[in-house]
Amino acid sequence: MTGYLRDVAALARKDLLLELRGRDTLPAMLLFVVAMLVAFRFALPREVEGAAEGLLWVAIVFTALLGLTRAFVPEREQGVLDALVLAPADRSAIWLGKVIAVFAFLVAVEAIAVPAFWIFFAPLGWATVAAILLANVGICTVGALLAAMAAAGRARELLMPLLFLPLAIPIVIGGVGATVVAEPGRYLGFLALYDAVFAILAWATFEYVVVE
Amino acid sequence: MLLGGGVALALLWAPEDADQGASQRIFYIHVPIALTAYAMFGWGAWKALRLLGKREERYDLESYTAVHMGVIFGVLTLVSGSIWARASWGVWWDWRDNQLVLFLILFLFYSAYFMLRYSLAPGASRANISAVYALFGVVLIPVSFLAIRLAESFLHPGPVVLTRDVGENVPGSMLLTFCVCLAGMLALAAALYRSELLGKRVDARLRELREALA
Numbered sequence: 046m047t048g049y050l051r052d053v054a055a056l057a058r059k060d061l062l063l064e065l066r067g068r069d070t071l072p073a074m075l076l077f078v079v080a081m082l083v084a085f086r087f088a089l090p091r092e093v094e095g096a097a098e099g100l101l102w103v104a105i106v107f108t109a110l111l112g113l114t115r116a117f118v119p120e121r122e123q124g125v126l127d128a129l130v131l132a133p134a135d136r137s138a139i140w141l142g143k144v145i146a147v148f149a150f151l152v153a154v155e156a157i158a159v160p161a162f163w164i165f166f167a168p169l170g171w172a173t174v175a176a177i178l179l180a181n182v183g184i185c186t187v188g189a190l191l192a193a194m195a196a197a198g199r200a201r202e203l204l205m206p207l208l209f210l211p212l213a214i215p216i217v218i219g220g221v222g223a224t225v226v227a228e229p230g231r232y233l234g235f236l237a238l239y240d241a242v243f244a245i246l247a248w249a250t251f252e253y254v255v256v257e
Numbered sequence: 258m259l260l261g262g263g264v265a266l267a268l269l270w271a272p273e274d275a276d277q278g279a280s281q282r283i284f285y286i287h288v289p290i291a292l293t294a295y296a297m298f299g300w301g302a303w304k305a306l307r308l309l310g311k312r313e314e315r316y317d318l319e320s321y322t323a324v325h326m327g328v329i330f331g332v333l334t335l336v337s338g339s340i341w342a343r344a345s346w347g348v349w350w351d352w353r354d355n356q357l358v359l360f361l362i363l364f365l366f367y368s369a370y371f372m373l374r375y376s377l378a379p380g381a382s383r384a385n386i387s388a389v390y391a392l393f394g395v396v397l398i399p400v401s402f403l404a405i406r407l408a409e410s411f412l413h414p415g416p417v418v419l420t421r422d423v424g425e426n427v428p429g430s431m432l433l434t435f436c437v438c439l440a441g442m443l444a445l446a447a448a449l450y451r452s453e454l455l456g457k458r459v460d461a462r463l464r465e466l467r468e469a470l471a
Contacts, residue, residue, distance in 0.1 A: 187393075190389075194373065194386050194389070194390065195373075197377060197382060197386060198373060198376030198377045199376045199377075200372075200376045201376075203372075204369075204372055204373060204376055207365075207368075207369040207372050207373075208369050208372075208373060208390075210365070211362055211363075211365040211366035211369060211397070212366065212393065212397060214362050214401065214404070215397075215400050215401055215403075215404035218404040218405070218407060218408045219404060219407065221408075222407055222408065231407060232407060235403060235404065235407055238400075238403075239400055239404075242396060242400060243393075243396070243400075246392065246393065246396055250309070250389040250392060250393075253309055253385040253386070253388065253389050254385065254386055254389055256385070
């Protein structure tokens with residue numbers, strides 16, 4: 046098991062190092078989310094209770110989508126994925142490493158986006174922060190698997206949103222619920238359930254996505 | 258196949274003994290279609306699971322056909338549900354109807370299934386990826402259902418006045434009609450599934466032969 050964790054750590058580290066050196070994804074995600082928040086300011090002509098909070102979740106999902114679309118592209122383009130599949134390691138380690146890397150990107154972006162939302166729109170409670178963290182887990186687990194699927198196809202940039210958004214609708218429901226309702230316990234529980242169910246499913250099926 | 262057609266005819270006359278308003282009768286069409294769509298999605302996922310377990314090529318086509326049928330029945334559910342909503346609530350679309358919203362999500366999800374399939378080159382890899390996606394779909398059904406139920410409480414607070422479950426006090430004749438319709442719809446779906454599968458198999462064989470000749 047320690048060997049497994051070592052593999053995962055090495056793969057996640059590789060992604061984070063690549064990002065540190067290349068800086069491809071993170072600045073794009075950051076600019077995207079801030080621009081989106083500004084656009085939303087003008088998409089809400091009147092103050093509607095809870096509307097801004099709902100848009101925060103749209104911003105999070107779309108920003109994650111932007112990062113996820115690129116997640117497996119370097120691997121596919123340079124044939125790294127084939128090498129990784131041949132490596133003497135559990136294939137699901139590839140998935141878990143990618144999940145951790147994307148999760149780190151997403152948290153970094155949200156560390157800017159959530160305070161920005163706070164300044165532009167309205168303050169947020171602890172429940173929202175908890176919901177965002179839980180939602181991140183779900184987005185990354187499902188998204189990393191779908192990104193591997195989409196990267197295998199021809200129209201990957203087009204395909205990824207189509208694959209991802211229907212699966213992300215429950216996350217948006219849970220997240221918005223936890224943000225706007227006075228007692229968010231049920232929604233946080235639902236997000237945790239979503240994470241658990243899809244993490245197990247993705248962990249178990251990833252091998253079939255990358256092996257020919 | 259003839260059996261499927263026969264029971265489908267029964268489906269047309271059976272609603273005659275419904276003793277509620279005319280709009281109520283679409284229930285006999287709408288709900289069996291919806292249940293059949295679930296059944297086809299479930300069947301597709303089951304075949305997908307078999308494919309991943311046994312790695313036999315034929316399961317790929319079977320799973321694909323089942324999902325294909327499921328989407329057709331899903332669209333029919335959306336259309337018939339929409340007509341029903343128009344008849345009983347006066348609007349074509351009502352976000353309060355959980356079942357319809359669920360089918361909209363599923364329809365989007367499974368439409369992406371086709372996009373995914375067409376963007377991949379045929380082969381074992383495509384079979385595997387499609388199968389994994391079909392499995393995700395069948396897990397998404399209960400998760401989405403739960404989510405939509407949860408969303409009710411912040412989308413439209415206050416008691417929801419719609420009661421659409423036929424509930425406990427159903428007269429025997431209605432229940433019987435409903436069961437006949439459900440059986441008919443399932444038989445129709447099974448017949449369509451079989452003929453479609455046959456067509457797709459012939460198609461695949463033909464392609465193989467053509468490639469062999471070329």
